[in-house]
Amino acid sequence: MRPADDFDEFVHGRGRALLRFAYVLCGDAHLAEDLVQEVLARMHRRWDRITAMDSAEAYVRTAIVRQFLTWSRRRAYREAVRADLPEPTGGDEPQQQIVARDQMWRLLHGLPRAQRAVLVLRFYLDLPDDEIAVLLDCGQSTVRSQAARALSRMRTLMNETGVGVDG
Missing domain, CATH: 1.10.10.10 (Winged helix-like DNA-binding domain superfamily/Winged helix DNA-binding domain)
Known part of the structure:
Protein backbone atom coordinates (compact mmCIF):
# COMPACT_ATOMS: atom_id res chain seq x y z
CA MET A 1 0.00 0.00 0.00
CA ARG A 2 1.31 3.45 -0.91
CA PRO A 3 1.91 5.93 1.95
CA ALA A 4 -0.75 8.25 0.47
CA ASP A 5 -3.34 5.45 0.57
CA ASP A 6 -2.34 4.59 4.13
CA PHE A 7 -2.68 8.25 5.14
CA ASP A 8 -6.12 8.53 3.51
CA GLU A 9 -7.24 5.38 5.30
CA PHE A 10 -6.03 6.79 8.63
CA VAL A 11 -7.81 10.12 8.10
CA HIS A 12 -11.07 8.42 7.09
CA GLY A 13 -10.88 5.96 9.97
CA ARG A 14 -9.72 8.25 12.78
CA GLY A 15 -10.55 11.76 11.55
CA ARG A 16 -13.77 12.15 13.53
CA ALA A 17 -12.13 10.99 16.75
CA LEU A 18 -9.30 13.47 16.21
CA LEU A 19 -11.82 16.26 15.61
CA ARG A 20 -13.71 15.38 18.80
CA PHE A 21 -10.44 15.39 20.72
CA ALA A 22 -9.44 18.79 19.30
CA TYR A 23 -12.92 20.14 20.03
CA VAL A 24 -12.71 19.11 23.67
CA LEU A 25 -9.34 20.85 23.89
CA CYS A 26 -10.40 24.16 22.37
CA GLY A 27 -14.21 24.22 22.65
CA ASP A 28 -14.67 25.63 19.15
CA ALA A 29 -15.64 23.44 16.19
CA HIS A 30 -13.98 25.65 13.59
CA LEU A 31 -10.76 25.98 15.55
CA ALA A 32 -10.76 22.21 16.12
CA GLU A 33 -11.05 21.67 12.37
CA ASP A 34 -8.20 24.11 11.77
CA LEU A 35 -6.02 22.38 14.37
CA VAL A 36 -6.59 18.92 12.94
CA GLN A 37 -6.21 20.09 9.36
CA GLU A 38 -2.93 21.87 10.04
CA VAL A 39 -1.48 18.94 11.96
CA LEU A 40 -2.56 16.40 9.35
CA ALA A 41 -1.15 18.55 6.54
CA ARG A 42 2.23 18.52 8.29
CA MET A 43 1.97 14.80 9.03
CA HIS A 44 1.16 13.93 5.40
CA ARG A 45 4.63 14.95 4.24
CA ARG A 46 6.31 12.38 6.46
CA TRP A 47 3.57 9.81 6.92
CA ASP A 48 5.81 6.89 5.97
CA ARG A 49 8.12 7.69 8.90
CA ILE A 50 5.21 8.22 11.29
CA THR A 51 3.57 4.89 10.46
CA ALA A 52 6.87 3.17 11.21
CA MET A 53 6.33 4.17 14.87
CA ASP A 54 4.33 2.14 17.36
CA SER A 55 1.26 4.38 17.37
CA ALA A 56 0.61 6.89 14.63
CA GLU A 57 -2.57 8.06 16.32
CA ALA A 58 -0.79 8.86 19.59
CA TYR A 59 1.80 10.80 17.60
CA VAL A 60 -0.92 12.80 15.83
CA ARG A 61 -2.77 13.48 19.12
CA THR A 62 0.48 14.73 20.64
CA ALA A 63 0.95 17.06 17.68
CA ILE A 64 -2.62 18.35 18.11
CA VAL A 65 -2.04 19.09 21.80
CA ARG A 66 1.24 20.88 21.10
CA GLN A 67 -0.29 22.85 18.24
CA PHE A 68 -3.16 23.87 20.51
CA LEU A 69 -0.77 25.01 23.22
CA THR A 70 1.41 27.06 20.87
CA TRP A 71 -1.08 28.24 18.27
CA SER A 72 -0.08 31.69 17.13
CA ARG A 73 -3.50 32.61 15.76
CA ARG A 74 -5.13 33.10 19.13
CA ARG A 75 -8.75 33.78 18.38
CA ALA A 76 -11.20 35.27 20.79
CA TYR A 77 -12.77 31.86 21.36
CA ARG A 78 -13.86 32.87 24.83
CA GLU A 79 -16.59 34.94 23.25
CA ALA A 80 -19.20 32.40 22.31
CA VAL A 81 -22.54 33.11 20.72
CA ARG A 82 -25.13 31.18 22.65
CA ALA A 83 -28.70 30.55 21.65
CA ASP A 84 -31.31 31.20 24.29
CA LEU A 85 -32.01 28.10 26.29
CA PRO A 86 -35.46 26.68 25.59
CA GLU A 87 -38.10 27.02 28.25
CA PRO A 88 -38.62 23.83 30.22
CA THR A 89 -41.51 21.72 28.99
CA GLY A 90 -42.49 19.41 31.76
CA GLY A 91 -39.34 17.62 32.89
CA ASP A 92 -36.30 19.88 33.19
Whole structure:
Protein backbone atom coordinates (compact mmCIF):
# COMPACT_ATOMS: atom_id res chain seq x y z
CA MET A 1 0.00 0.00 0.00
CA ARG A 2 1.31 3.45 -0.91
CA PRO A 3 1.91 5.93 1.95
CA ALA A 4 -0.75 8.25 0.47
CA ASP A 5 -3.34 5.45 0.57
CA ASP A 6 -2.34 4.59 4.13
CA PHE A 7 -2.68 8.25 5.14
CA ASP A 8 -6.12 8.53 3.51
CA GLU A 9 -7.24 5.38 5.30
CA PHE A 10 -6.03 6.79 8.63
CA VAL A 11 -7.81 10.12 8.10
CA HIS A 12 -11.07 8.42 7.09
CA GLY A 13 -10.88 5.96 9.97
CA ARG A 14 -9.72 8.25 12.78
CA GLY A 15 -10.55 11.76 11.55
CA ARG A 16 -13.77 12.15 13.53
CA ALA A 17 -12.13 10.99 16.75
CA LEU A 18 -9.30 13.47 16.21
CA LEU A 19 -11.82 16.26 15.61
CA ARG A 20 -13.71 15.38 18.80
CA PHE A 21 -10.44 15.39 20.72
CA ALA A 22 -9.44 18.79 19.30
CA TYR A 23 -12.92 20.14 20.03
CA VAL A 24 -12.71 19.11 23.67
CA LEU A 25 -9.34 20.85 23.89
CA CYS A 26 -10.40 24.16 22.37
CA GLY A 27 -14.21 24.22 22.65
CA ASP A 28 -14.67 25.63 19.15
CA ALA A 29 -15.64 23.44 16.19
CA HIS A 30 -13.98 25.65 13.59
CA LEU A 31 -10.76 25.98 15.55
CA ALA A 32 -10.76 22.21 16.12
CA GLU A 33 -11.05 21.67 12.37
CA ASP A 34 -8.20 24.11 11.77
CA LEU A 35 -6.02 22.38 14.37
CA VAL A 36 -6.59 18.92 12.94
CA GLN A 37 -6.21 20.09 9.36
CA GLU A 38 -2.93 21.87 10.04
CA VAL A 39 -1.48 18.94 11.96
CA LEU A 40 -2.56 16.40 9.35
CA ALA A 41 -1.15 18.55 6.54
CA ARG A 42 2.23 18.52 8.29
CA MET A 43 1.97 14.80 9.03
CA HIS A 44 1.16 13.93 5.40
CA ARG A 45 4.63 14.95 4.24
CA ARG A 46 6.31 12.38 6.46
CA TRP A 47 3.57 9.81 6.92
CA ASP A 48 5.81 6.89 5.97
CA ARG A 49 8.12 7.69 8.90
CA ILE A 50 5.21 8.22 11.29
CA THR A 51 3.57 4.89 10.46
CA ALA A 52 6.87 3.17 11.21
CA MET A 53 6.33 4.17 14.87
CA ASP A 54 4.33 2.14 17.36
CA SER A 55 1.26 4.38 17.37
CA ALA A 56 0.61 6.89 14.63
CA GLU A 57 -2.57 8.06 16.32
CA ALA A 58 -0.79 8.86 19.59
CA TYR A 59 1.80 10.80 17.60
CA VAL A 60 -0.92 12.80 15.83
CA ARG A 61 -2.77 13.48 19.12
CA THR A 62 0.48 14.73 20.64
CA ALA A 63 0.95 17.06 17.68
CA ILE A 64 -2.62 18.35 18.11
CA VAL A 65 -2.04 19.09 21.80
CA ARG A 66 1.24 20.88 21.10
CA GLN A 67 -0.29 22.85 18.24
CA PHE A 68 -3.16 23.87 20.51
CA LEU A 69 -0.77 25.01 23.22
CA THR A 70 1.41 27.06 20.87
CA TRP A 71 -1.08 28.24 18.27
CA SER A 72 -0.08 31.69 17.13
CA ARG A 73 -3.50 32.61 15.76
CA ARG A 74 -5.13 33.10 19.13
CA ARG A 75 -8.75 33.78 18.38
CA ALA A 76 -11.20 35.27 20.79
CA TYR A 77 -12.77 31.86 21.36
CA ARG A 78 -13.86 32.87 24.83
CA GLU A 79 -16.59 34.94 23.25
CA ALA A 80 -19.20 32.40 22.31
CA VAL A 81 -22.54 33.11 20.72
CA ARG A 82 -25.13 31.18 22.65
CA ALA A 83 -28.70 30.55 21.65
CA ASP A 84 -31.31 31.20 24.29
CA LEU A 85 -32.01 28.10 26.29
CA PRO A 86 -35.46 26.68 25.59
CA GLU A 87 -38.10 27.02 28.25
CA PRO A 88 -38.62 23.83 30.22
CA THR A 89 -41.51 21.72 28.99
CA GLY A 90 -42.49 19.41 31.76
CA GLY A 91 -39.34 17.62 32.89
CA ASP A 92 -36.30 19.88 33.19
CA GLU A 93 -33.65 17.11 33.07
CA PRO A 94 -32.48 17.92 29.50
CA GLN A 95 -32.43 21.63 30.36
CA GLN A 96 -30.26 20.97 33.40
CA GLN A 97 -27.87 18.93 31.28
CA ILE A 98 -27.58 21.77 28.77
CA VAL A 99 -26.96 24.30 31.52
CA ALA A 100 -24.42 22.05 33.25
CA ARG A 101 -22.54 21.43 29.97
CA ASP A 102 -22.50 25.17 29.22
CA GLN A 103 -21.21 25.92 32.72
CA MET A 104 -18.47 23.30 32.36
CA TRP A 105 -17.34 24.82 29.05
CA ARG A 106 -17.16 28.25 30.66
CA LEU A 107 -15.13 26.88 33.56
CA LEU A 108 -12.74 25.05 31.22
CA HIS A 109 -12.27 28.13 29.08
CA GLY A 110 -11.41 30.16 32.16
CA LEU A 111 -8.29 28.04 32.59
CA PRO A 112 -4.88 28.60 31.03
CA ARG A 113 -4.26 26.39 27.99
CA ALA A 114 -1.77 24.05 29.69
CA GLN A 115 -4.12 23.38 32.61
CA ARG A 116 -7.03 22.79 30.24
CA ALA A 117 -4.91 20.38 28.19
CA VAL A 118 -3.99 18.42 31.32
CA LEU A 119 -7.65 18.07 32.35
CA VAL A 120 -8.74 17.04 28.86
CA LEU A 121 -5.99 14.45 28.60
CA ARG A 122 -6.73 13.12 32.08
CA PHE A 123 -10.53 13.10 32.05
CA TYR A 124 -11.45 12.90 28.35
CA LEU A 125 -8.77 10.50 27.15
CA ASP A 126 -8.36 8.91 30.60
CA LEU A 127 -4.57 9.02 30.33
CA PRO A 128 -2.33 8.47 33.35
CA ASP A 129 0.02 11.23 34.48
CA ASP A 130 3.13 9.61 33.00
CA GLU A 131 1.59 9.53 29.50
CA ILE A 132 0.33 13.11 29.86
CA ALA A 133 3.83 14.17 30.87
CA VAL A 134 5.25 12.60 27.71
CA LEU A 135 2.60 14.27 25.53
CA LEU A 136 3.22 17.69 27.08
CA ASP A 137 6.99 17.22 27.36
CA CYS A 138 7.10 17.91 31.08
CA GLY A 139 7.48 16.04 34.36
CA GLN A 140 4.77 14.04 36.10
CA SER A 141 4.93 16.45 39.03
CA THR A 142 4.14 19.30 36.62
CA VAL A 143 1.12 17.38 35.33
CA ARG A 144 -0.11 16.79 38.88
CA SER A 145 0.41 20.42 39.91
CA GLN A 146 -1.28 21.72 36.73
CA ALA A 147 -4.26 19.43 37.38
CA ALA A 148 -4.47 20.48 41.02
CA ARG A 149 -4.30 24.18 40.10
CA ALA A 150 -6.92 23.73 37.38
CA LEU A 151 -9.35 21.90 39.64
CA SER A 152 -8.78 24.43 42.43
CA ARG A 153 -9.40 27.30 40.02
CA MET A 154 -12.57 25.63 38.76
CA ARG A 155 -13.82 25.16 42.34
CA THR A 156 -13.10 28.82 43.10
CA LEU A 157 -14.95 29.95 39.99
CA MET A 158 -17.87 27.70 40.87
CA ASN A 159 -18.11 29.21 44.35
CA GLU A 160 -17.73 32.78 43.07
CA THR A 161 -20.40 32.39 40.41
CA GLY A 162 -22.67 30.01 42.28
CA VAL A 163 -22.34 27.39 39.56
CA GLY A 164 -23.30 23.96 40.83
CA VAL A 165 -24.25 25.38 44.22
CA ASP A 166 -27.79 24.60 45.33
CA GLY A 167 -29.63 27.35 47.02
